[in-house]
Amino acid sequence: MISFFRRFFASKIGLPLVLAFLALIAVAFAASDLSSTNFTGISGGDKLAVVGSRDIPLDDLPVAANTELRGARQQNPTLTMPEFVAQGGLEAVIRQLIDRYTVGEYGRTHGLRAGDNLVNSEILKIPAFQGATGEFDQKTYEAALQNAGVSGQTFRRDLEDGLIEQQLLRSAIVAPQLPEKIARQYAALVLEKRKGAIALIPSSAYAPAGNPSEAQLAAWYKDNRTQFIRPERRTLRFAVFGGESLKVDAVPTAAEIAARYKRDAARYAASEKRGITTFVVPTQDAAKSLAARIAAGAPIETVAREAGFTASRLEPEDREAMAGSTSFAFAQNAFKAAKGAVIEPAQGTLGWYVARLDSIDATPARSLAQATPEITEALTAEKRAAAVADRVAEIEAEIDGGTALADVAKANGLTVETTPALLANGQAFGQPELQIVPQLAQVLQTAFQMEESEPQLAPVEGGQFVIFEVAKVEEAAAPALAQVREEAIAGWKRAQGAILARQAADRIVAKVRGGTSLEVAMAAENRPGFDREVIDIERRQLLAQQRGRIAPPLVLMFSMAEGTTKSLEAPRNLGWYIVDLEDISTLPLDKEPELIVQTRQQLGASLAGEYRSQALAAMREELGVTRNEAGIATVRKQLVGDAAQ
Numbered sequence: 001m002i003s004f005f006r007r008f009f010a011s012k013i014g015l016p017l018v019l020a021f022l023a024l025i026a027v028a029f030a031a032s033d034l035s036s037t038n039f040t041g042i043s044g045g046d047k048l049a050v051v052g053s054r055d056i057p058l059d060d061l062p063v064a065a066n067t068e069l070r071g072a073r074q075q076n077p078t079l080t081m082p083e084f085v086a087q088g089g090l091e092a093v094i095r096q097l098i099d100r101y102t103v104g105e106y107g108r109t110h111g112l113r114a115g116d117n118l119v120n121s122e123i124l125k126i127p128a129f130q131g132a133t134g135e136f137d138q139k140t141y142e143a144a145l146q147n148a149g150v151s152g153q154t155f156r157r158d159l160e161d162g163l164i165e166q167q168l169l170r171s172a173i174v175a176p177q178l179p180e181k182i183a184r185q186y187a188a189l190v191l192e193k194r195k196g197a198i199a200l201i202p203s204s205a206y207a208p209a210g211n212p213s214e215a216q217l218a219a220w221y222k223d224n225r226t227q228f229i230r231p232e233r234r235t236l237r238f239a240v241f242g243g244e245s246l247k248v249d250a251v252p253t254a255a256e257i258a259a260r261y262k263r264d265a266a267r268y269a270a271s272e273k274r275g276i277t278t279f280v281v282p283t284q285d286a287a288k289s290l291a292a293r294i295a296a297g298a299p300i301e302t303v304a305r306e307a308g309f310t311a312s313r314l315e316p317e318d319r320e321a322m323a324g325s326t327s328f329a330f331a332q333n334a335f336k337a338a339k340g341a342v343i344e345p346a347q348g349t350l351g352w353y354v355a356r357l358d359s360i361d362a363t364p365a366r367s368l369a370q371a372t373p374e375i376t377e378a379l380t381a382e383k384r385a386a387a388v389a390d391r392v393a394e395i396e397a398e399i400d401g402g403t404a405l406a407d408v409a410k411a412n413g414l415t416v417e418t419t420p421a422l423l424a425n426g427q428a429f430g431q432p433e434l435q436i437v438p439q440l441a442q443v444l445q446t447a448f449q450m451e452e453s454e455p456q457l458a459p460v461e462g463g464q465f466v467i468f469e470v471a472k473v474e475e476a477a478a479p480a481l482a483q484v485r486e487e488a489i490a491g492w493k494r495a496q497g498a499i500l501a502r503q504a505a506d507r508i509v510a511k512v513r514g515g516t517s518l519e520v521a522m523a524a525e526n527r528p529g530f531d532r533e534v535i536d537i538e539r540r541q542l543l544a545q546q547r548g549r550i551a552p553p554l555v556l557m558f559s560m561a562e563g564t565t566k567s568l569e570a571p572r573n574l575g576w577y578i579v580d581l582e583d584i585s586t587l588p589l590d591k592e593p594e595l596i597v598q599t600r601q602q603l604g605a606s607l608a609g610e611y612r613s614q615a616l617a618a619m620r621e622e623l624g625v626t627r628n629e630a631g632i633a634t635v636r637k638q639l640v641g642d643a644a645q
Contacts, residue, residue, distance in 0.1 A: 046631050048094070051101045052109065052623035058631045063150070064093045065639060077424035078231040080476040082640040086226060090636060098625055099616050104161030106619040107168050114163035122159050169612055176607035178600045184589060187599040191587040195536045197518050198553045201505045202575040205527040207497030211489055218481060220492045225478035226640065227491060227572065232476045233421035233429045236447055237405055238468035239414040240439045240460075250384035252376055260375050261368050270365040273316035274334055276343065277301070278326075278355035279309040287345035287352035295342040300356045316361050326353055392465060396457045405455040405469050414467070421474060424448050439466045494573040505567045505576035512565045518580045538587075553577040 046058035069084050084090070107113075123129060124136045128144050131137030145155055212220065221228075252260075261268060277300050281287050290307060294300050304311040314325075323331035327348035334357060337343045343355040391412075398408055409416045419436060421429040426441050428434040436444075439460045447468060450456065455469035481488060504525050511521035522530050539558060542550065556568050556577075562584040568577040589595065 047628050048631060049098055049101075049625055049627045051098060051620075051625050052105045054101060054105045056097055056101050058628065058635065060097060060154070061090075061094065061632070061635045062639060064097060065090055065635075068093055073424065077426075080229050080231050082226045082229050082476075085636060085640050090639065094627075094632065098620070098627075100158070100161050102616060102619050102623060102625065103165045103168060104157075105623055107164035109623070112164050112167050114160040114167075118163060119156050119159050122163065123156075169615055176604060176611060178604045178607055180596065180600070183596050183600040183603065186603060187592075187595045188586055188589050190540045190595060190599070191538065191589060191592070192558075193536070193538045193585045193587070194557055194581060195583040195585075196557060196579070196581040197532055197534050198557065198580070199508075199518060199522060199530065199532040199578040200570070200575055201501045201508070201522075201525075201578065202529045202531070203494045203497035203501045203573050204575070205497065205529045206500035206504065207493040212492050217485075217488060217492055220495065221481050221488050224491060224495075228478045228484050228487065229476055230429070230474075230479060231423055232448070233423060233474040234448060234470050235421050235472040235474075236419045236440065236468055237416055237471045238419070238437075238440055238466055239405070239409045239416050240437065240464060240466045241412070241414050242462070242464040250380050250387055252379035252383060256379055257372055257375050258368060260379060261371055268366040268371045271318060271363045272335070273318050273361040273363075274322070274357060275314060275316040275359040275361070276322075276334060276355045277311050277313045277358055278353055279304040279311045280348070280351040280353055281307070281309065282351050284345065284347070284352055287354050290354050291342050291345050294354070294356060300354075304354075313358065316359055330355070392457070395467070399455050399457055399467065404453075405467055408455070408467060418471060421472075439464055440468065442466075443468055491573070498569075498573040498575065501575045502567075502569070505578055508578055509565050509567050512578075512580055518565070518578065553579050557581055 048056040048058045048061050050056070065081070065084075068089055069079065069081055072084060072089065073079050123141070129136055129141040131140050142152075145152055211217075279300075281290065286307075290303050293303050301311045317325065319331050319335050322334060327346060330343070330346035330348055330353045333344045333346050334355065337357045339357055339360050341357055343353075343357055345352050345354055347353075395408055395412065399405075406416055408414075417437075419428070419440070420431060420434065422436065422444070423429055424444070426436055426444050428436070439462075440447075442460045443456075443458045443466060446456065446458070447470060450470050452470045452473055455467055457465060457467050460466050504527070508518070508521040508525065511524070512518050519532065522532060535554070535557060537545075542554060542558070553568055556566060557579050560566060560579065560581045562581060565578065565580045568579060570577055
């Protein structure tokens with residue numbers, strides 16, 4: 001269903017756009033891994049906003065924005081800052097910063113506080129600040145804040161605001177209950193069915209046939225460079241090796257073999273294991289009586305069953321193991337008996353053991369000569385592992401000391417390979433079908449945080465190691481016009497066509513509102529490429545089919561009034577949608593009472609966030625919030641400017 005949406009979202013243009021529509025930006029500041037991007041032109045005295053009488057430093061914004069970008073890259077590794085900003089990420093960060101300051105300032109205004117001792121206790125609980133002993137470590141704390149680009153003062157302020165928010169809002173938003181009447185209204189929406197049609201008026205139908213002039217294309221590309229930004233690419237040099245690749249002396253000497261034989265003398269001495277069938281009875285008299293019957297020739301299993309017990313066959317054990325599982329006295333008797341004989345009953349923890357000796361597995365002693373092959377193999381493996389560990393440590397020390405990767409590889413007989421330009425998701429730029437070696441994939445995230453020509457060594461799966469370095473970094477940026485000329489021309493044509501497509505959409509909407517059918521109004525345009533699809537679907541069917549990725553025209557259709565027609569701009573100058581809603585119907589809610597219960601449960605979890613949002617809105621209203629739009633614009637330009645040049 002809705003096939004042209006699917007075709008659009010499957011295209012190279014459509015997939016990033018649907019992700020942009022669906023991006024949900026959640027900001028977390030306090031103990032996050034913050035980026036240390038440097039910015040110029042923002043002084044510490046500049047303000048992002050003023051909340052009541054409290055200033056929000058403008059230099060908090062780029063740090064928080066980079067934090068969120070790093071978090072978003074966990075889901076979309078190739079996401080660039082301009083794309084993040086274009087999707088509304090920066091605005092979401094600004095709102096979160098303002099809200100965080102708002103709740104702290106509101107709490108202080110009304111006499112709430114979070115003292116130093118309380119803040120200190122919260123810091124002590126954070127695992128990231130704990131040392132090797134599991135306790136808070138001052139040096140670890142300072143290093144973590146330095147790596148995150150956060151001052152101790154800022155971090156403590158964030159914690160203080162968070163603690164004040166708990167005092168203000170926790171009791172108000174804990175376990176809220178959605179009233180049944182409201183639940184019925186929302187449940188009815190799930191059963192709502194809408195019928196109509198959605199059409200696409202593509203820009204391509206109105207795009208000019210001829211190419212733009214050089215001046216037109218250059219001007220358009222300058223204004224739309226962010227559409228062509230290529231994500232950051234990194235070229236890596238690496239060498240993969242395992243223990244077998246390193247030349248180490250792991251052959252044990254005769255003295256070492258003899259010493260190991262002496263150390264493990266008990267292992268090579270003669271040994272014996274015995275297997276038994278046994279059952280336990282409560283008294284000595286019963287044990288002796290039953291043992292006598294077995295000795296007279298009755299099967300032990302039959303004797304046990306007739307007495308109300310179950311005989312169990314035990315795997316062969318040595319004397320010590322048998323004593324541990326039964327008793328010392330019984331093990332002594334078992335190791336005196338002959339094969340097939342009845343073992344003299346003996347008492348254990350559970351009662352008196354009645355048993356038959358089934359098997360005797362005797363292992364003769366092994367001489368040094370006989371044990372030498374086994375000992376040699378074990379010692380060789382141990383010595384090789386130790387030698388490899390020592391050599392790896394030496395290599396790591398060489399790397400840490402500044403030795404070049406090529407020199408380390410040459411000294412150890414390793415082969416250095418160079419990757420093509422890689423994206424953060426591991427794909428080769430321009431060659432998505434090319435697969436990188438699995439060992440390198442495991443260190444790719446680290447490689448995208450390193451500086452150039454600073455090799456590192458890392459263990460990888462399979463007992464191997466990889467030495468790698470960044471040979472070249474190509475920052476996220478829009479390429480020169482000449483490199484994307486054809487794509488830019490196509491973009492210019494779509495942009496020109498979009499202007500006329502909008503006019504056409506306006507004409508069609510006017511005709512439909514005047515009583516003309518959508519199909520007839522579209523036909524009157526007499527243009528190729530128009531697409532129209534009839535929609536007749538319940539809201540719950542839509543949610544199930546689309547799995548959360550609901551196309552914007554469908555979102556609009558399910559928010560319109562019955563009998564209305566509206567237009568909606570498609571992203572990236574694709575064209576214009578026309579949404580025509582003919583009928584709204586709702587199935588009887590009484591036939592599905594369980595839906596009300598489900599709705600209360602599902603929406604109940606959302607109430608806490610809604611209550612918090614409403615409380616924050618009231619706090620902002622009371623305190624007053626003034627944004628520094630000029631300062632925000634400066635930060636926005638710095639965040640996207642380098643990539644868009």
